[in-house]
Amino acid sequence: xxxxxxxxxxxxxxxxxxxxxxxxxxxxxxxxxxxxxxxxxxxxxxxxxxxxxxxxxxxxxxxxxxxxxxxxxxxxxxxxxxxxxxxxxxxxxxxxxxxxxxxxxxxxxxxxxxxxxxxxxxxxxxxxxxxxxxxxxxxxxxxxxxxxxxxxxxxxxxxxxxxxxxxxxxxxxxxxxxxxxxxxxxxxxxxxxxxxxxxxxxxxxxxxxxxxxxxxxxxxxxxxxxxxxxxxxxxxxxxxxxxxxxxxxxxxxxxxxxxxxxxxxxxxxxxxxxxxxxxxxxxxxxxxxxxxxxxxxxxxxxxxxxxxxxxxxxxxxxx
Amino acid sequence: xxxxxxxxxxxxxxxxxxxxxxxxxxxxxxxxxxxxxxxxxxxxxxxxxxxxxxxxxxxxxxxxxxxxxxxxxxxxxxxxxxxxxxxxxxxxxxxxxxxxxxxxxxxxxxxxxxxxxxx
Numbered sequence: 001x002x003x004x005x006x007x008x009x010x011x012x013x014x015x016x017x018x019x020x021x022x023x024x025x026x027x028x029x030x031x032x033x034x035x036x037x038x039x040x041x042x043x044x045x046x047x048x049x050x051x052x053x054x055x056x057x058x059x060x061x062x063x064x065x066x067x068x069x070x071x072x073x074x075x076x077x078x079x080x081x082x083x084x085x086x087x088x089x090x091x092x093x094x095x096x097x098x099x100x101x102x103x104x105x106x107x108x109x110x111x112x113x114x115x116x117x118x119x120x121x122x123x124x125x126x127x128x129x130x131x132x133x134x135x136x137x138x139x140x141x142x143x144x145x146x147x148x149x150x151x152x153x154x155x156x157x158x159x160x161x162x163x164x165x166x167x168x169x170x171x172x173x174x175x176x177x178x179x180x181x182x183x184x185x186x187x188x189x190x191x192x193x194x195x196x197x198x199x200x201x202x203x204x205x206x207x208x209x210x211x212x213x214x215x216x217x218x219x220x221x222x223x224x225x226x227x228x229x230x231x232x233x234x235x236x237x238x239x240x241x242x243x244x245x246x247x248x249x250x251x252x253x254x255x256x257x258x259x260x261x262x263x264x265x266x267x268x269x270x271x272x273x274x275x276x277x278x279x280x281x282x283x284x285x286x287x288x289x290x291x292x293x294x295x296x297x298x299x300x301x302x303x304x305x306x307x308x309x310x311x312x313x314x315x316x317x318x319x
Numbered sequence: 320x321x322x323x324x325x326x327x328x329x330x331x332x333x334x335x336x337x338x339x340x341x342x343x344x345x346x347x348x349x350x351x352x353x354x355x356x357x358x359x360x361x362x363x364x365x366x367x368x369x370x371x372x373x374x375x376x377x378x379x380x381x382x383x384x385x386x387x388x389x390x391x392x393x394x395x396x397x398x399x400x401x402x403x404x405x406x407x408x409x410x411x412x413x414x415x416x417x418x419x420x421x422x423x424x425x426x427x428x429x430x431x432x433x434x435x436x437x438x
Contacts, residue, residue, distance in 0.1 A: 071386045072386075073386065106388065107388050108402055108405060109403045134425050134426070135388065135425065138388060138390060138401075138402035138424065138425055139401050139402055177423040177427035178427070179394050179420060179421075179427060180422070180427065180428060180430050181427060181428070182428070183427060183428070199329070219428075220428065221364075221428070222426050222427065222428045228343070257373050280363060281363040281364035281365070281385075282364065282387075283363070283364065283385055283386055283387050284386050284387065
């Protein structure tokens with residue numbers, strides 16, 4: 001696997017440590033520090049959680065809420081989101097904001113967007129930054145989504161902002177497809193990204209939000225972005241780049257030089273692992289009663305002020 | 320009572336006409352044959368069957384059997400469903416001969432083709 005090759009060559013992480021991390025994903029949350037784009041596992045939540053500096057930036061990633069979904073895999077996605085909101089409110093250090101990495105709704109219906117906006121409004125933070133997933137752009141591209149989530153009023157589903165010396169970029173990689181291919185960012189958005197990054201010092205940490213992974217996790221299921229290589233080429237000169245993805249409803253990561261890419265858990269339902277025996281398509285997985293909360297969750301991120309070091313904690317709703 | 324008989328008689332007549340036309344269609348490739356509905360299932364993130372060949376005038380009905388929403392959207396945008404939830408259907412009648420490739424815009428790796436050919 002590329003990520004393991006990359007880890008082995010670029011960090012001190014051993015195979016044994018990596019396997020230990022893998023084992024921990026199935027249980028409690030895992031704490032990662034990312035230094036210069038290379039993540040190192042520190043241990044489970046509560047044991048070695050790095051101390052928070054008072055000037056550090058902390059924020060939370062949630063993803064794939066699928067408001068409107070009500071099938072067996074999760075008959076009450078609203079309750080799952082509210083559980084996550086309670087977790088966010090219980091954090092010892094309140095996050096500066098929350099990012100939602102797409103599939104806010106399940107069927108792009110106006111009532112789903114409206115309900116989602118109400119629910120996200122219950123989070124006691126200044127702002128919730130969303131990006132669209134393919135479930136948010138079903139009938140009319142991003143038009144319906146933008147009626148509810150046009151963050152900067154520019155009528156685009158991509159944007160950037162700076163906070164605490166970190167540059168954040170939100171992207172839309174769920175459109176611009178051709179038949180039989182992966183979705184893509186498209187030339188207009190890549191041009192915008194190039195111009196946007198041109199004004200950012202290369203020492204500044206960059207955090208990129210995109211719904212579908214910006215690397216090809218599993219092409220037969222559309223788990224990749226056709227033109228991700230062009231986007232990563234624009235990001236590679238920066239000293240610390242963290243890409244936060246959703247879409248695949250499970251935690252995976254890959255490291256390419258200074259670029260660390262992470263997918264997040266969903267707040268709606270789990271999806272199968274590519275290659276899982278007997279499962280040939282990425283449909284919702286119904287887990288035994290009482291197990292759902294263990295495969296849904298949130299992610300807390302902390303950027304140590306002035307260092308570009310980034311720590312993340314993935315927390316299931318039920319531990 | 321008279322109207323009932325009339326109505327029943329007319330129904331019989333229509334049914335007889337249908338049989339005659341269907342038989343004619345079978346032997347003479349008549350375009351006048353009443354179009355049969357052809358069904359395509361959307362299941363396990365695939366169109367089944369992926370390709371169909373039908374005569375002009377055929378009515379095609381797609382049904383989404385997945386728990387995940389899909390669409391039926393022609394590559395040239397000549398027809399497109401809304402997002403289809405579980406058990407939703409989309410119907411399209413194909414009057415003209417030709418090839419009609421389509422995809423699911425939510426999952427563009429899902430593709431299918433309707434070939435419309437005089438038989």
